[in-house]
Amino acid sequence: MERLEKLYEGKAKILYNTSDPDLMVQYFKDDASAFDGKKKGTIVDKGVMNNHMSSRIFQYLEGEGIKTHFVKNINDREMLVKKLDIIPIEVVLRNVAAGSLCKRLGIEQGMILQKPILEFFYKSDPLGDPMINECHVDVFGWATNKEVEILKAEGIRINNLMTKFFEERNIRLVDFKLEFGRHKGEVILGDEISPDGCRLWHLETNEKMDKDRFRFNMGNVEEKYQEVYDLICN
Ligand code: TMP
Ligand code: ASP
Numbered sequence: 001m002e003r004l005e006k007l008y009e010g011k012a013k014i015l016y017n018t019s020d021p022d023l024m025v026q027y028f029k030d031d032a033s034a035f036d037g038k039k040k041g042t043i044v045d046k047g048v049m050n051n052h053m054s055s056r057i058f059q060y061l062e063g064e065g066i067k068t069h070f071v072k073n074i075n076d077r078e079m080l081v082k083k084l085d086i087i088p089i090e091v092v093l094r095n096v097a098a099g100s101l102c103k104r105l106g107i108e109q110g111m112i113l114q115k116p117i118l119e120f121f122y123k124s125d126p127l128g129d130p131m132i133n134e135c136h137v138d139v140f141g142w143a144t145n146k147e148v149e150i151l152k153a154e155g156i157r158i159n160n161l162m163t164k165f166f167e168e169r170n171i172r173l174v175d176f177k178l179e180f181g182r183h184k185g186e187v188i189l190g191d192e193i194s195p196d197g198c199r200l201w202h203l204e205t206n207e208k209m210d211k212d213r214f215r216f217n218m219g220n221v222e223e224k225y226q227e228v229y230d231l232i233c234n
Helices: 046-063 099-105 134-139 145-167 221-233
Strands: 003-009 013-018 023-028 031-034 039-042 070-073 078-082 085-096 112-122 171-183 186-189 198-202
Touching: 003 023, 023 046, 046 070, 046 078, 046 145, 046 221, 085 145, 112 134, 112 145, 134 145, 145 171, 145 186
Parallel strands: none
Antiparallel strands: 003 013, 013 023, 023 078, 031 039, 070 078, 085 112, 085 171, 171 186, 171 198
16 A cells, blocks of 8 residues: 655654555654653664564454454555554553553562553653553543443553553563554554663563663663564564
């Protein structure tokens, strides 16, 4: 399917219309950003790796009964996806304490959580993606109560499936972010699933293999993305 005019350009991806009003092309850039766009850079070939990793994971999830926007992989940087009316909520699942959880609550990084923690953040760069709860979602009309129930249930199911998927590849799924949207009356998983939006640690060494290497200038960013890519796609 040919891509037509640009519909939206985000920090890491571009969405294009197609001749089918229900479908879009999702193009993956090498641009990397962190801290709500305050830090910017490039991760060489990230777009290619994230496109293929996301395609592989969406296919896996679809095979396990999760509805996603993924239609097919087009080429190294493009994926055909269903057009979504995106719900402005980032659904974060955590299995191990890291990142903003540690900062917010003074929890030690690396603590294995007794049960997964699910959090909602409001998708807004100018506001720095603030944490919200179901009352905010309800009062400000970002999603219906029924949709919130779907976000929570699907978030937990996806966490179980992805934890298993990564563990089989010697990777610990520490935490990750999901985005959902509406398509023909259904709420389905959108965006991407890649080391940009997941914390992935080597199962034995706990070495970081995700965007934290870029966020905190840890070096070997491309090498670690490539390692995850090899474990997922080869
Ligand atoms: P956090 O610890 O910064 O709240 O992030 C938790 C996980 O969600 C981490 O894997 C990164 C991901 N995430 C994003 O990719 N984008 C975002 O805007 C947020 C809030 C989290
Ligand atoms: N992706 C988000 C941003 O660019 C958050 C992050 O990765 O730190 O701001």
